[in-house]
Amino acid sequence: MKLKLARDKDLNILGISGIVDQKNYAILRAGVSQLFKTGKNKILLDMAEVEDLDPAAFMDLAQLHALAREMLGEVMVCGLSPAIRQKVAVIQPPPAIEIFASLAEALGAINDRRAPPSPAQEALDEIVNLKKRILELESASDANKLRAENASLKEQVERLQGQLVAVMLENREPNSIGDWRERHQLLEDQIADLLAQPEGGEPKKS
Amino acid sequence: MEPTARDIMSTDLLTVSSDCTLAEVLKLIVGQRVTGVPVVNAEGKMIGVCSDYDIIRQFSKAKKRPTKIFAKKIRYSKKVETVATDTPLPEIVSRFVDKKFRRLPVVDRNGKLVGIITRRDMMKVLFYQAKLGK
Incomplete structure (x- = not known):
């Protein structure tokens, strides 16, 4: 699994590629936690290049999202393959993580929510x-x-x-x-x- | 690894130039719900900070024809403390505590403003460090 960080104003986009299983999920969690610890709690996880995702990992991401919400942040996900999306739909507990079809859709929606100048x-x-x-x-x-x-x-x-x-x-x-x-x-x-x-x-x- | 100013700072900056009018900066500070804005020159180099305090003080000094004051150029604090991008978190925290800063501008080696750390940013950092451990 590989992680790549990019920024769009106050949004942190964490690109993930490869397989996210129970073993290497710790790397992803550490990456998200590190962002939190620097005050960056608006995070979009771009999973377009994720080949497989452990449902337990997604449940933990939901907890991180809840933690982000405490300081008015959020963890969002985009680019899930149909197979992973189906898996996630079954197990996703509340509070639900927002899922966008693609990075472009996510950026468009997030940009629309930003206060106009x-x-x-x-x-x-x-x-x-x-x-x-x-x-x-x-x-x-x-x-x-x-x-x-x-x-x-x-x-x-x-x-x-x-x-x-x-x-x-x-x-x-x-x-x-x-x-x-x-x-x-x-x-x-x-x-x-x-x-x-x-x-x-x-x-x-x- | 200890976070530095570069990791914590916000890079989505609101800035003004020294020849902005009081009305412009006042509207910006109120509209954006901030307590002050960095003043930069044409090269992006930081030359001061115009805070809500500076604006109130400028108003308080206008005795006659108060409406004329809106078109006047802002008065701002030219003596501003900044931090370098590689300043570690503990040093940033002490600056906020010891000197009661509301915000700390972050500048690069050439004095160019590259980011800002506010008390709000610091609170988020401290909250998550306490929740997740260092």
């Missing part, structure tokens, strides 16, 4: 949601700020790049096409002179 709680929930939205919008406006800052930084970078190009052009020698042409011509003349010069001799005088 008060108008104040609904209003508060709405306020909380609105505040969350405001926080979202605020963080979005932070993103907008960052975007604006980013755009301004980009502008600054472009401006500085423009300045850099201007400075480079200004400092370039020569700094006009005419001057470059003159310098080019001068270099070509120098090359021509060098080519005209005999090896080891002075350049020819024209």
